[in-house]
Amino acid sequence: MADAADMKEPTAFPAEKFEAINDTAGTTIDPVAEKKLLWKCDLHVLPPLFVLFLLAFLDRANIGNAKIQGLTEDLDMHGTDYNIALFVFFIPYILFEVPSNLVIKKLAPSTWLALIMVLWGISTIGMGLVNTFGGLVAMRVLLGFFEAGLFPGCVYLISMYYKRYELQWRLTLFFAASIIAGGFGGLFAYALAKMDGIAGYGGWRWIFIIEGILTTVIGFVAKFWVTDWPETASFLNDDERALLIARLSSDSGDAVMDRLDKRAAKRIFSDPKIYLGVLAYFGIVNTGYAGSFFIPTIVKELGYTSAAAQIRSIPIFVVATVTALVTAWLTDRLRHRFYFCIVGLCISSVGYILLLAQDSLSAGAKYFALFLIVPGGYITQPITLVWMSNLVSGHYKRSVSSAMQVGFGNIGGIVASNVFLASEAPKYPTGYGVSLGMLWICGAACVSLFFLVKSENRKRDRGERDHRLEEEDADNLGDDHPHFRLTT
Numbered sequence: 007m008a009d010a011a012d013m014k015e016p017t018a019f020p021a022e023k024f025e026a027i028n029d030t031a032g033t034t035i036d037p038v039a040e041k042k043l044l045w046k047c048d049l050h051v052l053p054p055l056f057v058l059f060l061l062a063f064l065d066r067a068n069i070g071n072a073k074i075q076g077l078t079e080d081l082d083m084h085g086t087d088y089n090i091a092l093f094v095f096f097i098p099y100i101l102f103e104v105p106s107n108l109v110i111k112k113l114a115p116s117t118w119l120a121l122i123m124v125l126w127g128i129s130t131i132g133m134g135l136v137n138t139f140g141g142l143v144a145m146r147v148l149l150g151f152f153e154a155g156l157f158p159g160c161v162y163l164i165s166m167y168y169k170r171y172e173l174q175w176r177l178t179l180f181f182a183a184s185i186i187a188g189g190f191g192g193l194f195a196y197a198l199a200k201m202d203g204i205a206g207y208g209g210w211r212w213i214f215i216i217e218g219i220l221t222t223v224i225g226f227v228a229k230f231w232v233t234d235w236p237e238t239a240s241f242l243n244d245d246e247r248a249l250l251i252a253r254l255s256s257d258s259g260d261a262v263m264d265r266l267d268k269r270a271a272k273r274i275f276s277d278p279k280i281y282l283g284v285l286a287y288f289g290i291v292n293t294g295y296a297g298s299f300f301i302p303t304i305v306k307e308l309g310y311t312s313a314a315a316q317i318r319s320i321p322i323f324v325v326a327t328v329t330a331l332v333t334a335w336l337t338d339r340l341r342h343r344f345y346f347c348i349v350g351l352c353i354s355s356v357g358y359i360l361l362l363a364q365d366s367l368s369a370g371a372k373y374f375a376l377f378l379i380v381p382g383g384y385i386t387q388p389i390t391l392v393w394m395s396n397l398v399s400g401h402y403k404r405s406v407s408s409a410m411q412v413g414f415g416n417i418g419g420i421v422a423s424n425v426f427l428a429s430e431a432p433k434y435p436t437g438y439g440v441s442l443g444m445l446w447i448c449g450a451a452c453v454s455l456f457f458l459v460k461s462e463n464r465k466r467d468r469g470e471r472d473h474r475l476e477e478e479d480a481d482n483l484g485d486d487h488p489h490f491r492l493t494t
Contacts, residue, residue, distance in 0.1 A: 040253060043246050047167045050241045052179055054231040055160045058123060060183035061221045062156050064191050065130040066095060066149060067295075068217055070302050071195035072210035074315060080208055081139050085428065092423035094143050096416055099150035103413025106155030107162055107405045114238070115163050119156060120229035126152035127221030134207070134214030158409040165395045165404060166236055167250070169257040170493060171341050174392045178334030181388040182327050184294070188380070189323030192302060196317060263400025263484035270402060270479065273486055280407045282455040283394035286347070287415030289448025290390055292441055293354055293383035295422035301376060307432035308369045318373070322380050329381040330388060343393040344456040344494055350385030351449045353378050358442040364433060379441075386448065396493035397459065400484035418444060459492040466491065 069077070069091065078088055110118045129148040136142050160180060168176055195213050202209035233239050236250055263270055274280070301322065306315035337346045357378030364372050391411065398407045421444065426437035465471055471488035474480065485492070 039249060043249055043253075044168075044172070046241065046246070047250070048176070050233050050239070051164060051167050052176060054228060054233070055164065056180055056183045057224060058119060058156060058228060058232070059160060059180060060187050060190070061123070061217075061224060062126070062153055063184040063187040064194070064217055065126060065221055066153060067187065068130075068191055068195060068213050069133075069146075071191055071199075072213050074302050074306055075195070075199045075202075075210040075213065076208050077210040080210070081136070081142060083139050086424075087139055088428070089424050089426075091139070091142050091146055093420045095146045095150035096419045096423070097150065098147055099154045099419075100413050100416050102151060102154035103158050103416075104406060104409040107158050107409035110155065110159045110162065111401070111405050114234045115159060116229050116232040116234055119159060119232050120225050122152045122155050123225030123228055124222050125225075126156075127218050127223075127225050130218030130221055131215055132218075134211040134218065154413075158412040161391060161395065161408045161412065162405055163233075163235075165408070167254075169254065170396045171338050173395060174338040174343075174389065175331075175334045177392050177395075178330050178388045181384075181391070182330060185323050185327045185330060185380075185384050188301070188326070189320040192315075192317065192319040192323075260481075261399035261483065261485050261487040261490035263403045263482050265479075265482050266402045267479075267482075270400075270482055270484070273484060274403050274406050277398075277403075277407075278458065279397050279455065279492075280394070280410055282451045282458070283390065283397070283407070283411045284414045286390045286448045286451035286455065287387070287394075287411050288418040289444045289446070289451060290351075290383060290387045291415055291418040292422045292444040293379060294387055295419045296426065296437065296441055301380070303426075304376070304432070304434075305373070308372060322376050325377055326381040326384040330384045333385045334388065337389060337392075342494060343389050343396070344452060347386045347389050347393070347452045348449065350382045350387075350389070351445050351452075353382030353385065354380075354445055355382075355442060357382065358438050358445070361438045362435065362442070383445075390448070390452070393455070393493065397455075398485050399487070399490055400482075403484045456494060459494050463492055463494075 073088060077083070083091075106118075106122075126149050129145050129152060132145040132148070133142060136145060161177065164177055164180060165173060194217070198213045198216055199209035201207075201212040201216075204212065207215070233241060236242065236247065239247075242250065263273075301319050302315050305318050310318060333346055333350070337343055357375040357380075360367065360375040360378070361372060364375075367375075391408075394407060394411050395404065398404050421440065425440040426434050430436055466488050469488070471486075474483055474486060474488055477483075
């Protein structure tokens with residue numbers, strides 16, 4: 007979904023090849039060559055980012071697995087201490103999302119993503135070595151600071167390689183790393199917890215130490231594995247680069263934004279679509295984090311041992327992964343986002359309602375409710391990200407909007423960290439009630455966005471936005487360009 011005019015033309019790139027293909031973009035592009043190019047992008051762009059995000063989510067959520075292996079007892083944590091350890095992660099994580107996406111715009115993504123990965127891996131190791139609650143909090147703050155740039159940076163990078171209706175499938179494949187981490191984390195933690203007593207360390211410490219070492223090692227590898235922007239990506243030859251830029255240009259047309267001046271900044275920060283996208287992500291991200299942080303505890307409190315709880319968390323995330331991928335394929339195929347978001351919200355809502363009425367439910371019924379909450383949430387969450395990316399156009403606007411959505415939307419993670427109160431275990435009425443309400447904050451934002459987009463497209467069809475072509479920044483309008491049609 008990149009814009010050709012947004013990209014800097016590489017020195018070695020022959021402009022005549024771009025012009026020859028761009029003149030006929032969308033009409034005579036060789037479909038065989040295009041399919042081969044897409045396959046090549048899939049093989050080079052997605053796998054390394056998938057692994058990076060899997061490890062990132064593992065490192066931020068493994069505290070939930072460590073909790074039931076003795077973390078809180080060994081560090082003498084009481085009351086809301088665990089909730090504090092969760093939410094301090096989000097303070098730097100939220101604050102540094104936008105700055106990080108501006109940095110990655112200037113640096114090679116392989117350099118920036120590898121650097122922050124090594125640093126958060128070291129922070130994860132530190133979580134396994136601390137001896138006080140204060141030390142744990144300090145390591146969680148550092149973890150949030152260093153992880154801040156990964157997710158928005160990856161979303162931004164992926165969006166620069168694919169057209170709008172190719173993006174949901176690819177982004178959900180990437181996003182599935184976080185879902186798989188929820189299940190794999192339980193299995194991995196189950197195995198690592200068996201190291202309890204080795205070198206005098208408890209099993210929960212080994213969860214952090216081994217996973218942190220793995221992240222650090224992969225961080226060094228990432229410098230040579232992660233691809234850079236399309237105009238400098240080493241896996242593309244000149245003909246492939248020309249074809250990639252031409253096909254993406256045909257997707258976005260003249261809706262470019264390759265200057266970040268005052269008028270462009272005003273267009274970005276006065277766009278209601280961005281704020282509705284932030285609100286939608288804020289509402290749904292709560293369910294994603296609540297599942298990762300608290301499902302091992304919730305399953306354990308259904309009467310299972312710690313080991314059995316870790317194992318029984320896995321099927322929930324397997325179902326969520328399959329559901330998310332099937333939905334991604336359908337939403338790209340049908341070129342529609344809104345109704346799929348609402349379906350996911352309805353499924354999750356039924357799960358929360360069951361748990362709010364759990365007094366009359368068996369343990370099996372409560373366990374089943376988790377199979378509604380988590381898959382339903384993971385239907386909607388990745389779609390909100392791609393929908394926002396589809397609604398904006400231009401290098402700078404995409405960079406800022408994706409960082410704002412992920413950054414400020416992650417305030418929902420702070421909510422998730424503080425509504426599952428130990429004093430309310432095992433029923434968690436506040437946690438389930440607030441989470442249900444958050445779902446429909448997302449729902450309200452999605453409904454508003456849908457009708458806003460429909461209205462705006464009708465105005466553009468009637469020519470009511472054509473006056474923008476006479477403004478002084480007519481060549482830098484981004485998605486405000488009257489010929490650009492917004493995705494529903």
